[in-house]
Amino acid sequence: MDQIRESLLKTSVATKKERFGKTITMAALILIGLVVISIFYFVASKGLATFFTDKINFWDFMTGKTWNPSTNGSNGKPQVGALPMITGSFMITVLSAIVATPFAIGTAIFMTEISPKYGAKILQPVIELLVGIPSVVYGFIGLTVVVPFIRSIFGGSGFGVLSGTVVLFVMILPTVTSMTVDTLRSVPQYYRESALAIGATQWQAIYKVILRAATPGILTAIVFGMARAFGEALAVQMVVGNAAIMPQNLTSPASTLTSILTMGIGNTVMGSMQNDVLWTLALILLVMSLIFNIIIRLIGKKGELK
Amino acid sequence: MTSSILTTENVKLYYGDKEALHDINLSFPEKGITALIGPSGSGKSTYIRAINRMHDLTDGVTVTGNFMFKGKNIYAPTTDTVALRKEIGMVFQQPNPFPFSVYDNVAFGLRIAGEKNKAVIDEKVEKALKQAAVWDEVKDVLNKSALSLSGGQQQRVSIARTLAVSPDILLLDEPTSALDPVSSHKIEETLMNIRNDYTIIIVTHNMSQASRISDRTAFFMDGNLIEISPTKELFTEPKEQATQDYISGRFG
Ligand SMILES: Nc1ncnc2c1ncn2[C@@H]1O[C@H](COP(=O)(O)OP(=O)(O)OP(=O)(O)O)[C@@H](O)[C@H]1O
Ligand SMILES: [Mg+2]
Numbered sequence: 001m002d003q004i005r006e007s008l009l010k011t012s013v014a015t016k017k018e019r020f021g022k023t024i025t026m027a028a029l030i031l032i033g034l035v036v037i038s039i040f041y042f043v044a045s046k047g048l049a050t051f052f053t054d055k056i057n058f059w060d061f062m063t064g065k066t067w068n069p070s071t072n073g074s075n076g077k078p079q080v081g082a083l084p085m086i087t088g089s090f091m092i093t094v095l096s097a098i099v100a101t102p103f104a105i106g107t108a109i110f111m112t113e114i115s116p117k118y119g120a121k122i123l124q125p126v127i128e129l130l131v132g133i134p135s136v137v138y139g140f141i142g143l144t145v146v147v148p149f150i151r152s153i154f155g156g157s158g159f160g161v162l163s164g165t166v167v168l169f170v171m172i173l174p175t176v177t178s179m180t181v182d183t184l185r186s187v188p189q190y191y192r193e194s195a196l197a198i199g200a201t202q203w204q205a206i207y208k209v210i211l212r213a214a215t216p217g218i219l220t221a222i223v224f225g226m227a228r229a230f231g232e233a234l235a236v237q238m239v240v241g242n243a244a245i246m247p248q249n250l251t252s253p254a255s256t257l258t259s260i261l262t263m264g265i266g267n268t269v270m271g272s273m274q275n276d277v278l279w280t281l282a283l284i285l286l287v288m289s290l291i292f293n294i295i296i297r298l299i300g301k302k303g304e305l306k
Numbered sequence: 307m308t309s310s311i312l313t314t315e316n317v318k319l320y321y322g323d324k325e326a327l328h329d330i331n332l333s334f335p336e337k338g339i340t341a342l343i344g345p346s347g348s349g350k351s352t353y354i355r356a357i358n359r360m361h362d363l364t365d366g367v368t369v370t371g372n373f374m375f376k377g378k379n380i381y382a383p384t385t386d387t388v389a390l391r392k393e394i395g396m397v398f399q400q401p402n403p404f405p406f407s408v409y410d411n412v413a414f415g416l417r418i419a420g421e422k423n424k425a426v427i428d429e430k431v432e433k434a435l436k437q438a439a440v441w442d443e444v445k446d447v448l449n450k451s452a453l454s455l456s457g458g459q460q461q462r463v464s465i466a467r468t469l470a471v472s473p474d475i476l477l478l479d480e481p482t483s484a485l486d487p488v489s490s491h492k493i494e495e496t497l498m499n500i501r502n503d504y505t506i507i508i509v510t511h512n513m514s515q516a517s518r519i520s521d522r523t524a525f526f527m528d529g530n531l532i533e534i535s536p537t538k539e540l541f542t543e544p545k546e547q548a549t550q551d552y553i554s555g556r557f558g
Contacts, residue, residue: 117365190402197358198415198468199392208418213405 040286046276047283054273056080061280067244067260069274080277082257084246086284089256091161091247092236093229096168100176101222103169105211108180113192113206124181130174139235142167147239154251159241162250167235172225179224183217184210219299227292231285233258257281311336311474311505312357317371319352319361326352328529330371334475339497339506341516341537344526345552350509353526354477357507358394359387376474392419395473399480401460403452403467408435408444411452411463415471430470437503438466439496458489462496469500476500478508482515494519513553517541525549 050056056078064081066073073079107127111119146166151158187210195205211218241253242263261281268275313333319326327349334340342350352361359380361367373380380390392415403411412431421427431448435441440462444455452463461481468476478497482490490512497506497519510516516523517537524534525548533546544550 188402190398190400191404193360193363194396194398194402194464194467195404195414196363197360197391197396197398198471199388199395200415200418201388204418208414209404 043279043283043286046279048280050080050273050276050280054078054276056273056277061277062086065246067255069264069268069277078273078277082277082281082284084244085255085257085260085281088161088164088240088247088254089230089258091254092164092168092240092256093226095161095165096172096229097176097222097226099165099169100173100225103173104176104180104221104225105218107177108184109206109211111181112184113202113210119181127174127178127181131178135171135232135235136238138167138171139238142235142239150251156251157241157253158251159239159253160249160251161240161247161254163239163241164236164254164256165250167239168229168232171232171235172229175228176221176225179221180214180218183214183221186217187213216299216302220296223292223295223299227289227296230288230292231258233262237262257285261285309336310334311376313372313374314357315372315374317353317356317369317373319349319356319370320368322366326529327356330531332524332531332534334505334507337502337505338521339501339508339519340534341520341523342507342509342526343511343513343516343523343552344532346511347528348526349529350526351479352529354396354479354507354509357475357477358391358396359385360396362387392471393473394475394477395468395471396477396479397461397465397468397481400484401457401464403455403460403463405451405453407449408452408455408463409448412466412470414467419471431466434466434470435463437469437496437500438462439492439499440466456489458485458492461485461489461493465493465496469504473504475505475507478506480509480511483511490515513541525552527552 050061051058060077061080061082063083064079065083066079066081067084068079071079107123111123142163146163147158149158150160150163150166154162191209191213192205195209196202200208236256237259240256240259242255242259243253244255244260245253247254261278264274264278268278310333315331317327317330317332330353332353342354344350355361356369357373357380361369369381375390375394379385404414406414409431412434413427416427416430421430432441432445435444440459443459444463447454452460455463461484465476465478465481482493485493494515497508500506501519501521508516508520520537522534523537523540525532525540525544525546527548532548533540533544535545540549541553544553
C-alpha cells in the first residue's frame with residue numbers, strides 16, 4: 001500500500017523527461033522571441049531617431065523627391081526625401097509579381113493537371129534548383145545579359161526598373177510556381193473527378209473549380225513572391241542603376257529601398273543623421289514585410305472560412 | 307430483356323497487368339434501381355467507373371469489352387466523353403460539393419453546358435434540389451457555401467448537382483457510407499423519389515439498403531459477377547452458393 005502511494009507521489013522518469021523537453025523548447029522559444037524583439041527595437045529606435053532626434057518631418061521624408069543626405073537643401077534642411085526609393089521598390093515589386101503570376105499559374109497547371117508525370121520528373125527538380133540559386137547569381141546574369149539587352153533595345157544605360165523587374169521576375173518565378181504547385185496539388189482529387197463526372201471539360205474543371213478552390217493559396221504565393229521581391233537587395237542593386245531619383249520611365253536608372261540601404265550603410269557614421277535615415281529605410285522594409293505577413297495570414301484565414 | 311438503356315458485354319478491366327474485372331455481362335433496363343453489392347475489392351467501383359469512362363483519368367488502365375449506351379458504343383474512339391458524362395452522371399462516396407454556394411454548385415453543370423438564362427437556371431436548380439429532397443433545408447441558404455451544410459445535406463446537394471444536368475443514368479458509389487443513419491435514410495428517400503425518372507446504379511455495402519430500395523441486385527466477387535436477380539429473389543433464394551454465403555454473413 002505504502003509502496004503504491006510512494007510511487008504515485010514520486011515524479012516518474014517519463015515526467016522528468018517531459019519536463020526536460022518542455023524546458024528546452026521553452027528556452028528556444030524565448031531566445032527566438034528575444035531576438036525578434038531586439039531586432040524590432042533596434043531598427044525602430046534607430047529608424048525613428050530620424051524624426052525625433054534629427055527633427056526631420058515624417059511627411060517630408062516619405063514624400064520628398066530628393067535624396068542627398070550629406071547636403072542641405074535651399075531651405076537649410078537635409079535633403080532626405082525617400083519617395084524615389086519607395087516608388088522604385090513598389091514599382092519593381094508589383095511589376096515583377098504581375099509578370100510572374102501568369103507564368104507561375106500556367107506552369108503550375110501544366111505540372112499538376114496537364115502533364116503530372118513530366119511535371120514531377122523534370123520540371124519539379126528544375127524549379128527546386130532555381131529556388132536555391134543565390135541571388136548574386138541572378139544579379140550577375142542580369143548585369144551581363146539583361147542590362148545590355150535592354151540597352152540595345154531601348155537605348156540609355158540599360159539600368160533601371162525594367163532590368164530590375166526582369167531579374168526579380170526570374171527570381172520569384174520559381175518560388176511562386178512551386179507554392180502554386182503545392183496549392184493545386186492540395187486541391188482534393190474529388191473536385192476534379194466530380195467536375196468531370198457532370199460533363200466539364202478538363203479546362204472547365206481547371207479554371208472553374210480547381211483554380212477557384214486554390215485561389216487563397218495562389219494569392220498567398222503571389223504575396224510571398226512580392227515579399228521576396230520587395231526585400232531583395234543584391235540582385236536588384238546590380239541592375240537597377242542606384243540613382244536616387246524618381247524613375248522617369250522604366251529604362252532610366254532608379255533605386256530601391258534595399259539598394260540605397262546597402263550602398264550607403266558602409267559610408268556613414270553610426271549615430272549621424274546620414275546613418276539614421278538609412279535605418280529609417282530599413283524600418284520601412286521591416287514594416288512592409290510585416291504587412292506582407294499579415295496579408296498572407298488574412299488570406300489564409302479567409303480561405304479557411306469557406 | 308426489354309429495351310436496355312445500357313448493356314455491357316465481356317467487360318475486362320486491367321490495372322496495369324492485373325485483371326480486376328473478369329468478363330462481366332450486365333445490362334440495365336431503362337429506369338429503376340440496380341444495386342451492386344459484394345465484398346471489398348470485388349470490383350464494384352471499378353465496374354461503375356468504367357461506365358462513364360472515369361478510368362480515362364488514370365494511367366495504365368485498360369478496358370475491353372462492349373459498352374453500349376442507347377445504341378452507341380461508349381468506348382468508340384469518336385465518343386465525346388464530356389457529352390457522355392452529361393448523360394451518365396456520377397455521385398461519389400464522400401460528399402463533395404465544390405467550395406461555392408449551394409446555388410452555384412447545382413448550377414455548375416448547367417453553366418458549363420452553356421446555359422445563360424437565369425430564369426432557366428433558377429428553375430432547374432430548384433427542381434434538382436427538390437428531386438434530391440434537400441430543397442426545404444437549403445432554400446434559405448442558397449447563397450451560403452455548400453461546405454457549411456451537414457454531411458448528409460452536402461451529399462444530397464451533390465446528387466442535385468448531378469441531377470441538374472438531367473442525365474439518363476445516375477451512378478452512385480456508396481453514397482451513404484460516410485453518413486449517419488438518418489442522413490442515409492434521406493438519401494434513400496431521394497433515390498426512391500427519382501427511381502421512375504432515372505436509371506440508377508448504386509454500389510452499396512449495406513445489404514438492407516439494397517433490399518429496401520433496389521429493383522435488382524447484382525452480386526460481385528473477386529472481379530466476377532456472380533449473379534444478378536430481382537432484389538427479393540437474390541436475398542431470399544439466391545441461385546449461387548457464394549451469394550448465399552455472402553448475404554448470410556459468412557464472409558466479406
Ligand atoms: N487504381 C488502382 N490501381 C490498381 N489496382 C486497383 C486500383 N483501384 C482498384 N484496384 C484493385 O481492383 C480491385 C477492385 O477494386 P474496387 O475498388 O473496384 O473494389 P470495390 O468492390 O469497389 O471495393 P470497396 O467495396 O472496398 O469499395 C481491388 O483488388 C483493388 O485493389
Ligand atoms: Mg468501391
